[in-house]
Amino acid sequence: MGLKQAAVVVRKNKSFVITAHVNPEGDSLGSQIGFYNLLKKLGKVAVILDEDAVPSEYEFLPGKENVKKFKYSPRRRLSFDCFVVLDSSDLKRTGEVWRVNQEKKTVLNIDHHVSNIKFGDVNWVEPFTSSASEMVYKLFKYMRVPLDAATALALYTGIMTDTGSFRYSNTTAETHRAAAELMKYKIDTVQVYKNVYENIPNEEVKLLNRILPSVKKDCAGKLVWFQIPHDLLKGKKITFDLSEHILSFGRAMQGAEVVALFKENLGVKREIRVNLRSQGKFDVNKVAQLFGGGGHKAAAGITMRGTITAVRKKVLAKIKSTL
Numbered sequence: 001m002g003l004k005q006a007a008v009v010v011r012k013n014k015s016f017v018i019t020a021h022v023n024p025e026g027d028s029l030g031s032q033i034g035f036y037n038l039l040k041k042l043g044k045v046a047v048i049l050d051e052d053a054v055p056s057e058y059e060f061l062p063g064k065e066n067v068k069k070f071k072y073s074p075r076r077r078l079s080f081d082c083f084v085v086l087d088s089s090d091l092k093r094t095g096e097v098w099r100v101n102q103e104k105k106t107v108l109n110i111d112h113h114v115s116n117i118k119f120g121d122v123n124w125v126e127p128f129t130s131s132a133s134e135m136v137y138k139l140f141k142y143m144r145v146p147l148d149a150a151t152a153l154a155l156y157t158g159i160m161t162d163t164g165s166f167r168y169s170n171t172t173a174e175t176h177r178a179a180a181e182l183m184k185y186k187i188d189t190v191q192v193y194k195n196v197y198e199n200i201p202n203e204e205v206k207l208l209n210r211i212l213p214s215v216k217k218d219c220a221g222k223l224v225w226f227q228i229p230h231d232l233l234k235g236k237k238i239t240f241d242l243s244e245h246i247l248s249f250g251r252a253m254q255g256a257e258v259v260a261l262f263k264e265n266l267g268v269k270r271e272i273r274v275n276l277r278s279q280g281k282f283d284v285n286k287v288a289q290l291f292g293g294g295g296h297k298a299a300a301g302i303t304m305r306g307t308i309t310a311v312r313k314k315v316l317a318k319i320k321s322t323l
């Protein structure tokens with residue numbers, strides 16, 4: 001059983017590097033901060049290294065200052081006993097951070113993506129659990145490590161964001177029980193929601209205003225897609241993640257069953273990020289896996305090489321053939 005083995009790895013080792021996927025969001029940050037706090041309470045040495053900076057909507061999280069933006073360099077050697085990867089279906093989802101584990105120290109893989117390829121030495125993978133944050137909550141309980149207000153806030157935020165604020169089908173009775181217990185630490189849940197979702201900076205509102213009207217529909221409205229061209233983002237200092245808002249808007253459109261968002265990754269030439277969402281019936285993970293991506297049945301992503309037009313055509317054709 002993964003949980004038990006994960007606890008053994010935590011007990012056995014002294015120093016840890018913690019990471020998660022690129023483009024951090026609520027669950028990757030919540031689970032990393034929660035796991036870091038667990039280790040600290042057990043007297044361990046730990047550091048959180050992420051490829052990308054913390055988006056502005058998560059700056060309210062206590063402990064976010066422990067999340068270090070990390071640029072890999074082969075000359076920089078880090079010594080540690082255990083490499084912990086959270087909320088990532090494979091090592092490459094960490095960007096370049098996985099390269100710090102040159103000495104092949106124990107890899108602990110803690111994740112809830114159905115597409116997880118079990119890349120760890122110890123794999124604790126629970127596709128039926130709402131979020132990596134809920135898994136870290138379980139680890140606290142199992143190891144009988146006391147929670148605290150800052151940890152509760154981080155884990156609650158991760159659970160809230162990955163369940164679409166307790167609306168998606170991954171929300172279970174267990175999820176609600178975890179959230180209920182975390183709320184005992186006086187979390188201002190209304191404010192957490194506002195911080196994450198109702199806090200869009202003016203510059204980003206202007207962008208939304210240009211992206212949303214470009215929505216395209218296909219398959220009699222069952223397929224909805226958006227494309228963010230590179231020149232729209234170029235030169236702009238984007239600190240707020242708009243993807244979730246765009247995808248939610250797509251899902252809310254009448255008749256929409258599948259939503260796709262195509263974006264050119266800034267800084268990386270000819271790399272396209274595709275985000276897919278469904279209402280729950282259509283399996284977007286299956287489509288994502290055909291192109292080397294993955295995720296969950298109702299939410300998945302792909303990073304592909306090529307022009308945005310070519311990528312879009314391939315992915316949409318696949319969706320249309322099964323929709």
Ligand SMILES: [Mn+2]
Pocket residue numbers: 027028087112130131132162
């Ligand atoms: Mn997650």
